Amino acid sequence: MPSSMPNTNLKPEIATSYEFGTDIKLFDGRLGFDATYYKTQNKNQILNVAVSPLTGYTSTTINAGNVENYGVELGMNITPIKTQDLVWNMDINFTKQQSKLVALVDGIDRVDFGGGTDMGSFTRVGGIIGDLYAPYVKKVEEGEYKGWNLLDANGRWDVDRTKENQKKVGNSNNDFALGFNTSVTYKNFTLSASLDWRQGGDFFSESMKRMARSGKIESWNNGISTSTFTGVLNANSFNGDRAALANEIKTNPIYRDNNVWVGGRNQELGGFDYNGNYNGAFFPGVIDNGDGTYTENFGAEGTQFFDAYRVVESSGSFWRTGETFMYDASFVKLRDITLSYKFSNKVAKYISAENISLSVYAKNIMLWTKADIGIDPETAYDGGSQGFEKWNLTPWTIPMGLKLNVSF
Structure with missing residues (x-):
């Protein structure tokens, strides 16, 4: 029995697209520019939505609404050197795009795209595709303590886990992407390389969340501050003067504006x-x-303490607050380097071939990440996931190989 309920009233999607562009070549093609702006509107967007199990199905397909996609693409091609024996080419490509949910049919207030533990990627009308939501710590809204985290009677964060009230904590899409490709050919040898830069965007790391619960992240073991944990202020701060500790916390906005903990294991x-x-x-x-x-719960007399191990227990507020494990997805990656040699036509003719080339290559040469947590941000976008990473603590591998290419 199929799991998706048929919809006999399903309408086809209607896509309207506008595109403006230019392509300029100068100096006999050695310098080129191209630019494109586009806007696409998809009406009667076809989406899968969940249905009541009482129907005998788990989902159905509907025409859900209207999505607008718009963006810009810029490209530049340069040939700085071009002689009989030596040619150097460079290609630079810039892209920036965004998709906005303009409308939904009655009865649907958002579109879900997946998620992780206590996290979700969904978009409401007027929102941007890729928005990420998570439970959040309630805060004082006015008065002397405006902006401070609200705590329960035991000193734990008062977390609102209601899905309808989840807080937007980021967006999985990058601000822009920049690609750079270059090749240098000298006689029959060619050296080429490609580099990618993705700036901005956010991702949620289930791996870091699980490691935090197991006490296996660096900051948990030695007290070093990271974007996830603070733990730098503790009982030893200010020579054990808790009044001075409380005053530092109360007067320094960093402890008000970030979800931090104080103490040690x-x-x-x-x-x-x-x-x-x-x-x-x-x-x-x-x-x-x-x-x-x-x-006040700033470290002075009357502060509510708890076992430090409970900071990251699975039922604790720190664990349940998804924004604690959000990271910047920016990265720069040297994707590949290839050195190839093209054999002469005379050699190729010995086997009745048109071309023969031999290449040695390496991939994933270098990776720099803004998050600096030992995880490739791209893994948060594999398999159609929308900014959610899980179980990707694998060793960095650099595949290397030899390739023989023969064309007839």
């Missing part, structure tokens, strides 16, 4: 005295007293 790493053990930690914020007043 043992005495050496600055754990506070908690039930006779030096493994105490706390979340900076305020506890709502229910009468319009708040109790």
